[in-house]
Amino acid sequence: MSIKNAFYAQSGGVTAVINASACGVIETARQHPDRIGTVFAGRNGIIGALTEDLIDTSQESDEAIAALRYTPAGAFGSCRYKLKSLEANKREYERLIEVFKAHDIGYFFYNGGGDSADTCYKVSQLSEAMGYPIQAIHVPKTVDNDLPITDNCPGFGSVAKYIATSTLEASFDVRSMAKTSTKVFVIEVMGRHAGWIAAAGGLVEDQGIPVVILFPEVPFDQERFVATLRSKVETFGYCTVVVSEGAKHPDGRFLAEQGTRDAFGHAQLGGAAPVVANLIKETTGYKYHWAVADYLQRAARHLASKTDVEQAYAVGRAAVEFALAGHNAVMPAIKRTSSDPYTWEIEMAPLAKVANVEKFMPREFISEDGFGITQSCKDYLYPLIQGEDYPPFARGLPSYVTLKNAPVARKLADFAL
Template structure:
């Protein structure tokens, strides 16, 4: 007996390990051909479901699917597209169900963050209402680490490792240069609403490095900031600043605001580092260098955390196993059992409790002065950056990342115009 087909899509900003989840989904599905016939992937995420651009992953060899585990970014393409609220305009969800019906899709695996958890939840509800029940399972992913009910989100641990290592390395550089030239290194990292990623820079303090962190959770106070930087330069000869892109003035204005907007109308951030660096030079006179890692940090599969890769892979596998057990409208989660040694188990959350809930960084993770991390934060972060999971390198000296064939299944429906 052949099973029904599954649909898998990647959503939102891609990460160093989202393809490890795809790998887990596809490999696990392949073990159960009686239950799951083929896994179709959305070309460019949910867009591919709407436009009926379904990638046939069954033509890929097991060896190539295994390579997804160490290939960064989204192998099938992702998208930033939030379907309209079905109570306002149900055409998008109806089209999804039409496509699922046309291609005998009984399982929907949606790999993303908060928005996609909400979409996944709605698919499970609406498909039942529409008389074509689909088991919808959300596979968590977001470097922002802001999904509730899971200890952490795949993608975050690898960014944290990248930021911690990069902060350490650049700080060693500044320290070496500080006698006659650079005394300040300002490193801008991602995190629009939460300081999870910036917090990882604090791990470099293990090496005695003076790090000043600027969190989005703490209103930026120029005077206090400059005083702290200057104190570090006087004491240590240099200072490293790790600034979250979402760091704001008390009036709510981003330090980094460039005036640009993304497709959701969010401010397009980037550029807090040069602004702070110039502020330090103008007010304190210290020579500086600055860096903005941007995509480098979330694409850095070459430095992925082994724990994070494992989480991503296991959650992909778990999603399929939950579906096979008959679950619907759920998300597999990471449940931390202990910090040291780090132990976890795979849990499960109802999507109705995940959708539209944002997990914030606890204020107890930020030190009293607002510029550092606490021991509680350190204990939380350390397990997530453990281990290295290096990709294989080829004769060209570069990682052997895979680009799949991404062949599409023939269309069965008339075209659809995305609103």
């Protein structure tokens, strides 16, 4: 069979383990020199393909590629850029084909979430629509855990482990301080549409910690929230609140957009945690502290879930294997074959069923009062945070790799995005 080069790119918000998928793709490709020539990475995602800004990963040593397995964020750069439909922007698709042809690219691996699955699916259709042979395989990744078919998304398990651990640790802190000082700790977590990450904070309940969770799925009921919080503080002496950045008022406004104004009269930007903290002070007088984890949570490779790292690597490897087996327009998905003991395997999902479909938290994962998680939710979550997979450290800090990212010589004219 003929040798074709491969294109790999990272898309959307990065995670603690997206580079583990890159590692899986590149290491597996390197094992098949009879089928796959060079893996070109797109610098900054699909933009790298459009602008012919390719990275020659063959310039990276095996050691450097192996180090991707424990390096967070996107080693080749990511982007937020969604291709329009073939009808709406044929020019971009023609350009992609031009670049693929120029660099003899026959395999397209796109590592991202829902929007990227859509891009990948569109590329997969180039084969037929534009008569260019390309096999497009989507490599799933998203801390939001909202891709369909797959039981969970690589990237989520590590965020869940980080948030559960941080919530546990900070709860121990506020418990220590509660007698004369802070009684409520508020932590804001990611998840604009779904409460998967916030749910992970609920795992600390099993260690006797009182927690109230504010999910995007449950319209914020101030009165019931304050009553629930008050009751927990009266019982335990303290309480932890996990608020999703996507938590909303019943009218659909985000809690974070509370109509606050800065000194110049501009709308005050973001932070559901300070808004909730302020509300707690106004209504109960409890002393509080608040934290916003933001990028810290999704970049925290130092506390990655071993399960997550293994799955991220496995979907990268499987993507290459699917390509070598001749598939197009598919995605490796994680299938849970048992929860206790936890076992999983990789199955093949048709990309047509993945693109533009969002998976929300099942209602039965949220407790009846809307402020906690159920046993089914815990049974779902625990396996995903299992195991530690520490990076190597040097001089007290993680030894993450920064690749050379050597550019591939351009063969085409410039292209304006």
